[in-house]
Amino acid sequence: MKKQQKFKVADNETIQDCLQRMREAGYTPVKRFEKPVYKENKNGELEVLKQEIEFTGQLVEQ
Secondary structure: OOOEEEEEOOOOOOHHHHHHHHHHOOEEEEEEEEEEEEEEOOOOOEEEEEEEEEEEEEEOOO
């Protein structure tokens, strides 16, 4: 079984930055997950604060 690792796109980086970080670590992306992060307003309604993006990377064999 090939080794996999998860890479989360940090708040201060772009998707391309995250993909570059994966490549530098020797991984290639195989899956992408997105989930919304909500915050509650003063009136009790929920709104989307941001989109959290996480890649699953697979170790590239040399």
